[in-house]
Amino acid sequence: MRLLLIRHGQTPSNVEALLDTAVPGAALTALGEQQAAALPEALADEDIEALYVSTLVRTQLTAAPLAAARGLEPLVRDGIREVSAGDLEMLPGDSEHGLLYMKTVFAWAAGETELRMPGGESGTEALARYDAVVAEAAASGAGTVAMVSHGAAIRMWTAARADNVDVPFAAAHPLRNTGVVILDGSPRDGWKALSWAGALVAPAGEGGPAGRPVDTE
Known part of the structure; x- marks a missing residue:
C-alpha cells in the first residue's frame, strides 16, 4: 500500500506556537485554508482511493477540498489524532x-514506549492507536x-515504523503545514519512506545513514 501522511493546514495555535492537541482543536487560518485548497493539485498524480482524517477539526477542514475533488467521503478516526499533550496542553511549544x-515523542519512536506524557498517554498507547488505523486502511x-x-504524530509513527527513517532524521526535519510523508509497505512487511515533504529518502544502507535525504530539490 502507498500511504500518504499529510499534516493539516495552519491553525491559530500553530501561529502562536501552542501545544493544542485536545479535541476539537482550532480551525484553520486564512493561510491554512489556502494550503488546504492547494492539496488537490499538489496530489494530482496520486491515485487516492481512501481518505482518513482525525477527530480534530483542522484535519477535516484540510481534507475537505481533496475529498470534494476526488469524490471521497473522509473516514474520521481518533487513532490518527495528535499526540496528547496532557498536562502540557495549550502551553507554549517554543519553551x-x-x-x-x-x-517524549521521540523517545517513544526510539523504543521507550513505556514513557508517559505528563498527564497524557504512553508511547505504547499512541503507537497502538495509530497502528490500528493504518492496519484498517491496509486491510481495505x-x-x-x-x-x-x-x-508530531506523523514524525513519531514514521520514525518508529519506517525501516529507513531514524529518530535523528525525524527530529531534524519538522513537517510544515500540509507537508506530506509518503511510505510504501504494509503492517506485515514493514514500511519504507519514499519521500519526506518532497525530498527523497534513501533506503537504509543504500546512501548513507537511515533517513538521509538524497534529493532535496
Whole structure:
C-alpha cells in the first residue's frame, strides 16, 4: 500500500506556537485554508482511493477540498489524532514545555514506549492507536491511502515504523503545514519512506545513514 501522511493546514495555535492537541482543536487560518485548497493539485498524480482524517477539526477542514475533488467521503478516526499533550496542553511549544513534549515523542519512536506524557498517554498507547488505523486502511485493499493527521504524530509513527527513517532524521526535519510523508509497505512487511515533504529518502544502507535525504530539490 502507498500511504500518504499529510499534516493539516495552519491553525491559530500553530501561529502562536501552542501545544493544542485536545479535541476539537482550532480551525484553520486564512493561510491554512489556502494550503488546504492547494492539496488537490499538489496530489494530482496520486491515485487516492481512501481518505482518513482525525477527530480534530483542522484535519477535516484540510481534507475537505481533496475529498470534494476526488469524490471521497473522509473516514474520521481518533487513532490518527495528535499526540496528547496532557498536562502540557495549550502551553507554549517554543519553551521547555515543547522540548519535553517532543523529547517524549521521540523517545517513544526510539523504543521507550513505556514513557508517559505528563498527564497524557504512553508511547505504547499512541503507537497502538495509530497502528490500528493504518492496519484498517491496509486491510481495505486500497492501493493508495491518504491520512490527514498531525505533525508530531506523523514524525513519531514514521520514525518508529519506517525501516529507513531514524529518530535523528525525524527530529531534524519538522513537517510544515500540509507537508506530506509518503511510505510504501504494509503492517506485515514493514514500511519504507519514499519521500519526506518532497525530498527523497534513501533506503537504509543504500546512501548513507537511515533517513538521509538524497534529493532535496
